[in-house]
Amino acid sequence: MTTAHDLMPPDTARVRSAQRPVDxxxxxxxxxxxxxxxxxxxxxxxxxxxxxxVDVRAVVQGMPSP
Structure with a gap:
């Protein structure tokens, strides 16, 4: 079965689960x-x-708005 991962080009931007939300x-x-x-x-x-x-997480964590 073909998955979405199979269809994405190798250079597709991705975020990692360990990244800070701000990054x-x-x-x-x-x-x-x-x-x-x-x-x-x-x-x-x-x-x-x-x-x-990201917005919701920032509000829940009490981050100040820019």
């Missing part, structure tokens, strides 16, 4: 994207990081 947000913003695929510790696909998810 993942910077990567997303730099690419003008609203979401990037995530990789787990084993480098396998682990979901999607969306700009909304």
């Amino acid at each position: 993942a947000a910077r990567e997303t913003a730099a690419r003008g994207a609203g979401a990037l695929p995530g990789r787990g510790p084993d480098e396998e696909p682990a979901g999607m990081l969306t700009d909304r998810r």
